[in-house]
Amino acid sequence: MPLLKPLLLKSLATACAAAALTLTGTTAAQAMDRVTLRLAHELNQDHVVAQAYTHLAEEVKQLSDGKMRIQIFPNGQMGSTRETVELMQNGALDMSHASASVLESFADIYSVFNLPYLFNDQAHFNKVVFGDIGQNIMASTKDKGFVAIGAYVAGTRSFYANKPIKSPADLKGMKIRVQPSPTTLAMIKMMGGSPTPVPFSEVYSALQQGVVDGAENNVPSWVQTRHLELAKYFSEDEHTSVPDFLTISNTSWNKLSKEQQDVLMKAVKDSETYQQELWDKIDAESREKAKQAGGVFVEVDKAPFREAVKPLYEEYSQNPEHAKLLDQIKAAGTGA
Numbered sequence: 446m447p448l449l450k451p452l453l454l455k456s457l458a459t460a461c462a463a464a465a466l467t468l469t470g471t472t473a474a475q476a477m478d479r480v481t482l483r484l485a486h487e488l489n490q491d492h493v494v495a496q497a498y499t500h501l502a503e504e505v506k507q508l509s510d511g512k513m514r515i516q517i518f519p520n521g522q523m524g525s526t527r528e529t530v531e532l533m534q535n536g537a538l539d540m541s542h543a544s545a546s547v548l549e550s551f552a553d554i555y556s557v558f559n560l561p562y563l564f565n566d567q568a569h570f571n572k573v574v575f576g577d578i579g580q581n582i583m584a585s586t587k588d589k590g591f592v593a594i595g596a597y598v599a600g601t602r603s604f605y606a607n608k609p610i611k612s613p614a615d616l617k618g619m620k621i622r623v624q625p626s627p628t629t630l631a632m633i634k635m636m637g638g639s640p641t642p643v644p645f646s647e648v649y650s651a652l653q654q655g656v657v658d659g660a661e662n663n664v665p666s667w668v669q670t671r672h673l674e675l676a677k678y679f680s681e682d683e684h685t686s687v688p689d690f691l692t693i694s695n696t697s698w699n700k701l702s703k704e705q706q707d708v709l710m711k712a713v714k715d716s717e718t719y720q721q722e723l724w725d726k727i728d729a730e731s732r733e734k735a736k737q738a739g740g741v742f743v744e745v746d747k748a749p750f751r752e753a754v755k756p757l758y759e760e761y762s763q764n765p766e767h768a769k770l771l772d773q774i775k776a777a778g779t780g781a
């Protein structure tokens with residue numbers, strides 16, 4: 446789904462903000478105290494969100510005249526995403542990457558992003574995640590010791606295995622690797638599979654050792670992790686579009702001066718724009734690479750998958766707060 450057009454205005458706004466910061470920023474940066482923020486993630490370095498974090502670190506350094514640094518710990522060096530979110534939440538780490546699937550266990554509000562077939566298209570996703578609804582969700586967890594300050598697109602997730610999955614019946618008896626999200630676990634069960642949570646960095650060996658029979662993710666993640674060597678059929682039921690987030694502990698945020706917070710937020714916004722533009726390119730490249738490496742894209746009729754997960758919406762909406770949020774998200778999709 447092309448993202449570039451709606452981004453033009455955003456890029457322009459970012460460019461203006463950058464100009465403003467350059468004009469006023471030089472003296473502010475000179476007077477700034479030195480600070481290093483530690484950011485951990487479980488992604489491989491060429492992951493499209495990992496690239497956004499590298500961009501973020503470069504921007505922070507440049508905007509602060511080298512006074513602010515972001516030290517990145519990639520590849521699960523500091524543990525699984527769940528573990529790094531815990532470290533961050535306790536103030537033992539400044540920032541952690543996290544998919545909304547992992548955040549669901551820390552703050553129930555993130556469960557909404559794990560509902561299947563939530564968004565009509567990429568424009569709807571962008572309007573929600575990068576608009577007021579997303580901002581409110583990201584700021585809502587202060588009482589839990591952290592907030593999210595950046596959001597990143599993560600495409601649509603589909604099943605991959607060593608056989609095509611064309612209908613929910615094909616999932617019967619299959620162990621499917623999932624992120625540790627209660628909503629995702631419920632979704633896979635309703636579709637007929639057996640959900641098995643495994644940290645991202647361990648999925649390759651889980652597939653290899655038969656701990657799982659398949660997994661679900663976006664195309665770049667399937668290709669860049671080489672999961673496709675073990676599971677060559679990518680069946681495009683496109684069940685979820687789960688955003689990624691950059692989280693920071695209250696302790697780390699509060700120790701920054703106003704100028705340092707401004708630099709960080711400016712760099713985060715730039716990294717979001719950068720990542721959205723990069724996404725289309727990497728998605729297209731990954732599809733090409735997959736075909737060359739023997740990967741097979743399978744067309745799927747989504748109707749039976751949508752039908753199978755209807756009870757999930759009924760359960761979710763029983764909570765009035767959930768129902769309200771869902772209405773807001775639906776309204777954003779109809780232009781209301």
Ligand code: GCU
Pocket residue numbers: 487494526543544599624644645661662663666689
């Ligand atoms: C995607 C997503 C990551 C997530 C991963 C997973 O790659 O961008 O944030 O960790 O899926 O399935 O674990």
